[in-house]
Amino acid sequence: MIQSLFDQDTEVNDTTLNIIAHMPTTSLHTLVSDDFCTKLSDADFMRIAVLLAKKSYDEGGCPIGAVIVNNESNKIVGKGHNTLVQESHPYNHGETSAIRDAGRIDFSKTTLYTSLSPCDVCATLLYMRGFKRVVVGDVTNANGNESLLEEKGLQVDILEDQLGVRQYGEFRLQKPEQDLEDWQGIAALK
Ligand SMILES: [Zn+2]
Numbered sequence: 001m002i003q004s005l006f007d008q009d010t011e012v013n014d015t016t017l018n019i020i021a022h023m024p025t026t027s028l029h030t031l032v033s034d035d036f037c038t039k040l041s042d043a044d045f046m047r048i049a050v051l052l053a054k055k056s057y058d059e060g061g062c063p064i065g066a067v068i069v070n071n072e073s074n075k076i077v078g079k080g081h082n083t084l085v086q087e088s089h090p091y092n093h094g095e096t097s098a099i100r101d102a103g104r105i106d107f108s109k110t111t112l113y114t115s116l117s118p119c120d121v122c123a124t125l126l127y128m129r130g131f132k133r134v135v136v137g138d139v140t141n142a143n144g145n146e147s148l149l150e151e152k153g154l155q156v157d158i159l160e161d162q163l164g165v166r167q168y169g170e171f172r173l174q175k176p177e178q179d180l181e182d183w184q185g186i187a188a189l190k
Pocket residue numbers: 093094095118119120121122123
């Protein structure tokens with residue numbers, strides 16, 4: 001039997017979580033054993049979203065990432081990051097990227113972890129696609145749709161990741177126009 005590289009004895013740290021962030025979701029089962037998955041906490045999944053955000057920033061993009069996890073198996077079923085710059089994509093945010101990666105699954109059985117508070121479009125998509133739980137990793141740099149999501153019946157948990165909060169704040173200072181374009185389009189820059 002071929003063993004997974006990450007098993008129950010593997011330490012959960014930024015190195016292992018960063019490898020998971022960079023690995024294609026469909027190949028994760030070759031890297032990660034079932035019992036390694038069960039060791040991962042909400043904060044660990046949020047850190048993976050933040051490391052996806054860092055990956056995007058390193059590519060010249062906006063540092064926002066998201067991860068979708070099956071509530072029963074604790075396995076990652078989708079993940080992604082903003083590709084405004086990388087794909088010249090006006091609305092592929094962290095959340096839409098992760099949802100597209102997950103594909104045609106029942107999102108009510110999953111939790112979505114986003115490194116930044118969702119925009120209006122993503123918040124709408126979350127309730128329209130039946131999500132029941134969202135974990136938000138940064139309400140310092142953006143916020144406002146948490147109450148809308150709660151009104152729509154979702155459980156919203158705030159779990160700020162300080163690395164992610166600092167990372168987004170620095171990006172906004174460095175590239176204010178890119179930040180504004182991501183939220184409101186080129187029209188907002190005039
Ligand atoms: Zn969005």
